[in-house]
Amino acid sequence: MSRGFRQSMSGLHTWSGLLLGWLLFAIVLSGTATVFRSEISGWMRPEVTASAPPDGAIVAAIGWLSSAHPKAAGWYLAAPDERLSTTQAVFDDTTAPNGYRDIALDPVSGSPDAIRGTLGGEFLYRFHFELQIPYPWGRLLASAAAVLMLIALISGIIIHARIFKDFFTLRPGKGKRSWLDAHNVLGVLALPFHLMITATGIVTLLAMTMPWAAVANYGDDLAKAFAEQSPGLVSRDAAGTPGTLAPIAPMLAEAERRFAGRIGRVSIANPGDANSVVTVANHDGDQLAYAASTVSFAGTTGRVIGAYTEARPAQQTYAVLYGLHMGRFAPWVSRWLYCLCGLALAGTIATGLVLWLQARQGADGFGHRLVARLNVGAVAGQPIAMLAFFWGNRLLPFGLAERAAAEVSVFFLAWGAAILVGFVRPVRRAWIELFWIAAAGAGLLPFVSFALTGRGLWAAVLGGDRLFWGFDLMVFAFALSFATIARRLAAHRTPAPRRRRNTMPA
Amino acid sequence: MSAIAALPLAFAGMGLIGLSMDRHARQAAFALQARWLRPVGWLLLALSLAASLAGPNWRFAIVEWIGLLAAAAGLVVLTLYFRPRALAPLATGAAVLGLAGWITLAILQSTLEIKSH
Numbered sequence: 001m002s003r004g005f006r007q008s009m010s011g012l013h014t015w016s017g018l019l020l021g022w023l024l025f026a027i028v029l030s031g032t033a034t035v036f037r038s039e040i041s042g043w044m045r046p047e048v049t050a051s052a053p054p055d056g057a058i059v060a061a062i063g064w065l066s067s068a069h070p071k072a073a074g075w076y077l078a079a080p081d082e083r084l085s086t087t088q089a090v091f092d093d094t095t096a097p098n099g100y101r102d103i104a105l106d107p108v109s110g111s112p113d114a115i116r117g118t119l120g121g122e123f124l125y126r127f128h129f130e131l132q133i134p135y136p137w138g139r140l141l142a143s144a145a146a147v148l149m150l151i152a153l154i155s156g157i158i159i160h161a162r163i164f165k166d167f168f169t170l171r172p173g174k175g176k177r178s179w180l181d182a183h184n185v186l187g188v189l190a191l192p193f194h195l196m197i198t199a200t201g202i203v204t205l206l207a208m209t210m211p212w213a214a215v216a217n218y219g220d221d222l223a224k225a226f227a228e229q230s231p232g233l234v235s236r237d238a239a240g241t242p243g244t245l246a247p248i249a250p251m252l253a254e255a256e257r258r259f260a261g262r263i264g265r266v267s268i269a270n271p272g273d274a275n276s277v278v279t280v281a282n283h284d285g286d287q288l289a290y291a292a293s294t295v296s297f298a299g300t301t302g303r304v305i306g307a308y309t310e311a312r313p314a315q316q317t318y319a320v321l322y323g324l325h326m327g328r329f330a331p332w333v334s335r336w337l338y339c340l341c342g343l344a345l346a347g348t349i350a351t352g353l354v355l356w357l358q359a360r361q362g363a364d365g366f367g368h369r370l371v372a373r374l375n376v377g378a379v380a381g382q383p384i385a386m387l388a389f390f391w392g393n394r395l396l397p398f399g400l401a402e403r404a405a406a407e408v409s410v411f412f413l414a415w416g417a418a419i420l421v422g423f424v425r426p427v428r429r430a431w432i433e434l435f436w437i438a439a440a441g442a443g444l445l446p447f448v449s450f451a452l453t454g455r456g457l458w459a460a461v462l463g464g465d466r467l468f469w470g471f472d473l474m475v476f477a478f479a480l481s482f483a484t485i486a487r488r489l490a491a492h493r494t495p496a497p498r499r500r501r502n503t504m505p506a
Numbered sequence: 507m508s509a510i511a512a513l514p515l516a517f518a519g520m521g522l523i524g525l526s527m528d529r530h531a532r533q534a535a536f537a538l539q540a541r542w543l544r545p546v547g548w549l550l551l552a553l554s555l556a557a558s559l560a561g562p563n564w565r566f567a568i569v570e571w572i573g574l575l576a577a578a579a580g581l582v583v584l585t586l587y588f589r590p591r592a593l594a595p596l597a598t599g600a601a602v603l604g605l606a607g608w609i610t611l612a613i614l615q616s617t618l619e620i621k622s623h
Contacts (some may be wrong), residue, residue: 324569
């Protein structure tokens, strides 16, 4: 390989990594947390201790929705499963700040009234690819970040001249050399995962990144494009005359019989109308492909009016790639491996951001100082923001208006505060202080949570409350890691001036 | 469940491949400079894949195995970082453990199958 080529790849790697590196770190970390979306949602709703079979929970949910939100244009329900005991309901509501509600319903009563208002793990899931920025800009930005990530990965492989020789190499206490070792090891060891998750991440937002094929074939007729992409979806215009939903349980039983498996999602279009449609989809955790088989019923009679299982090869390929990214299928070992590999990718990005500075030691321009300070808030601030989100969940008063949105505000306030600390404190002090804050925030959370909810800690071990037991253990592990990082940063002396120019570009 | 066999086998394979490299052999104070180290390492990785594929769903198994490889390589790096001299005995132990785990799983599976018939 010519030296010039590798050099230009090195430049590409450096700048593609830096440009959206801060954003990528947030995307990767929230995505990693999303692996445990259901568990996080369960932890954030400690009131819910009851459980019900999926069909019973759907019947209860529809009972509550029929009396509380009969005028909604549609109810979109996700049935509880072995990981999450609440029914998730999304429906349009004019009183909600953004026009719709995304709430959890009690599996037995079907009502949300006894459950604190929170988005739970759904927030981290949506933040992962929408970044809390209005449609379509958040998704476009996330797509751009994913493309840059892929560029950084591929150019990183090209410039890493000793990819196999340095495969297991991690040398301690050598300043920049050690950072580069860590960057390489974290990036290379889980490289197949990194490539897979980045490429499939681009695929999930493909309609945003490359809309031209659809535009060329369908022009402005998006409805037709959508209908042909999802021929299984039965849609009927509202009749305008009121109608009563037939009992839902027989429809669910029929769907289960056809799937020869459990139900996952249930949607009811125009629930109070004579032309209502009930569509039942199978559970998304039962196959690798993220595509459901669906059965649709006429809402007022319960008669089957459509059934569909995706069998077109291109669509199936898409669904498998989508499914690989979502990891909904993953049994628990795979789930933890997704989490570990995701943390490795976050670590690769964080060490890469640090290396950008290390490679330019002695430089003191505006750009250099800006990067140094942004690194602090972007990297250390992200776990702090997530922890603040959990603290907010426990500390905000139960009856607070728009409580779920308030929790999200706590997330961004904490992130903003961390970025601010990065700008007002000396850089090294800021790193150390923020990691101590993160360690304290994580270490104390299980105790505060236990005091306020009575669930968690040892009661969980003795009582077999696996969810809280696992969450507490995980948070303690993070507290320990943050404290270790803070201590090592504090112990680390500013490195001596460079002896020679480094041969490896960073 | 197959991870019980597949992870130790992958660790053993990665460990032997690591020990076949000069730098890490020196680090691990490993005197045996045999040519067979690397091929045996690869063989153990292949066995780890085979153990993974013994599960009911091969699609899930491949995804899991790729993650297990990363985890195993990470464990080798950590071993070399914190306890380099322990790598050779740990890798040997893991190979034995992995094979034993695989045989146990296979026996358990076949007895379960006999019972279900």
